[in-house]
Amino acid sequence: MIEFREVTKVYGGATAVDRLSLTVPRGHITVFVGPSGCGKTTSLRMVNRMVEPSSGTIIVDGQDVSSLPAAKLRRSMGYVMQAAGLMPHRTVVDNIATVPRLNGVSRRSARARARELLDVVGLPQALAGRYPAQLSGGQQQRVGVARALAADPPVLLMDEPFSAVDPVVRHELQQELLRLQRELGKTIVFVTHDIDEAVLLGERIAVFAVGGRLAQVAGPEEILRAPADDFVAGFVGRDRGFRHLGFYDDAGLAVDGAETLLKSGLSGARLAGWTVVVDDAGRPAGWASPAAPGTLVSGGSLHRAGASLRTALDAALSSPSGRGVVIDDDGRFVGTVGAAAVIAQADRRRADAQRERAESRAGSRAGAETMAGGAS
Numbered sequence: 001m002i003e004f005r006e007v008t009k010v011y012g013g014a015t016a017v018d019r020l021s022l023t024v025p026r027g028h029i030t031v032f033v034g035p036s037g038c039g040k041t042t043s044l045r046m047v048n049r050m051v052e053p054s055s056g057t058i059i060v061d062g063q064d065v066s067s068l069p070a071a072k073l074r075r076s077m078g079y080v081m082q083a084a085g086l087m088p089h090r091t092v093v094d095n096i097a098t099v100p101r102l103n104g105v106s107r108r109s110a111r112a113r114a115r116e117l118l119d120v121v122g123l124p125q126a127l128a129g130r131y132p133a134q135l136s137g138g139q140q141q142r143v144g145v146a147r148a149l150a151a152d153p154p155v156l157l158m159d160e161p162f163s164a165v166d167p168v169v170r171h172e173l174q175q176e177l178l179r180l181q182r183e184l185g186k187t188i189v190f191v192t193h194d195i196d197e198a199v200l201l202g203e204r205i206a207v208f209a210v211g212g213r214l215a216q217v218a219g220p221e222e223i224l225r226a227p228a229d230d231f232v233a234g235f236v237g238r239d240r241g242f243r244h245l246g247f248y249d250d251a252g253l254a255v256d257g258a259e260t261l262l263k264s265g266l267s268g269a270r271l272a273g274w275t276v277v278v279d280d281a282g283r284p285a286g287w288a289s290p291a292a293p294g295t296l297v298s299g300g301s302l303h304r305a306g307a308s309l310r311t312a313l314d315a316a317l318s319s320p321s322g323r324g325v326v327i328d329d330d331g332r333f334v335g336t337v338g339a340a341a342v343i344a345q346a347d348r349r350r351a352d353a354q355r356e357r358a359e360s361r362a363g364s365r366a367g368a369e370t371m372a373g374g375a376s
């Protein structure tokens with residue numbers, strides 16, 4: 001959908017982007033990630049010609065963007081920036097309706113569409129007539145996303161759209177974007193300097209290094225498992241092994257059943273060891289221990305059955321008893337897992353994945369040899 005061919009941008013002798021060659025596939029989220037100043041924003045802005053390359057070519061949907069009128073090109077792509085960039089003197093609906101209005105859509109239908117988009121991005125209709133200053137940071141970002149979607153562009157360019165909000169709102173916005181993308185299937189280029197955000201959102205991740213050099217392009221699992229060089233390894237961080245557990249679901253993980261104690265029966269209960277305390281609906285409420293009879297001890301994080309080994313290990317390590325609590329989709333207690341079992345399962349999954357990769361490499365080599373043989 002978008003192709004960078006040997007694209008370079010030089011500002012007064014300093015190279016911001018250095019011979020970037022990269023393909024952004026249609027209908028997926030591609031994340032540009034890297035430390036500050038490594039040319040991510042510049043690369044993004046060259047796609048819609050907010051910045052012109054010094055050399056090289058950018059092709060969008062088969063067309064060289066330099067041959068397209070810049071204003072028209074910009075309107076054909078949604079653009080979301082940090083801190084939303086809303087027009088302060090316009091209401092929420094009028095901000096969202098901006099691009100359709102520029103494209104000649106009547107005020108009435110542009111506003112009607114803007115109101116629909118409030119629902120799409122999870123904002124209440126009551127906010128329609130407010131001004132940006134009367135919204136929270138997270139609400140402003142949602143309006144920014146709605147505005148970018150208003151003309152239904154196939155391409156969305158998102159420049160650190162969630163970096164100015166607190167971590168809880170940021171998490172909500174990330175989940176919302178994933179949900180939206182499942183429904184809309186846009187081609188999204190998303191810039192961030194946060195590797196966790198990149199791994200969560202990116203189906204493909206392009207890691208930029210200082211000096212505007214592209215250090216690696218791969219799927220998130222591969223970036224964590226096999227960083228291309230020391231720079232990428234350093235950037236993805238020391239706990240990348242732990243984060244990589246997020247790519248293994250818990251299939252095959254041994255979950256042990258356990259005795260539970262009703263919260264209402266906590267006082268006076270005789271306990272042989274750490275025991276999970278549940279409420280009347282069977283949801284875990286904490287732990288009880290013979291060392292402190294009658295006291296409810298707060299539990300650790302919970303592992304929902306079917307989630308990744310990362311949450312399973314975190315549940316085990318954060319639990320006061322050393323046993324992670326597993327729940328079902330309704331939040332009811334299912335059983336417990338130990339850290340050693342999670343790690344043993346991770347080892348098995350890693351060995352399986354290595355074997356599969358080796359087999360697929362051997363398969364593609366054999367295929368290449370057959371083709372070579374056939375050609376000779």
Ligand SMILES: Nc1ncnc2c1ncn2[C@@H]1O[C@H](COP(=O)(O)OP(=O)(O)OP(=O)(O)O)[C@@H](O)[C@H]1O
Nearest residue numbers: 011015016034035036037038039040041042043193
């Ligand atoms: N208009 C400009 N004039 C001169 N230099 C610029 C201009 N825009 C960007 N640069 C420089 O180009 C380099 C790349 O900047 P860019 O904003 O693309 O990086 P980035 O990776 O997006 O960083 P950040 O995460 O901090 O936004 C930086 O060294 C920056 O100072």
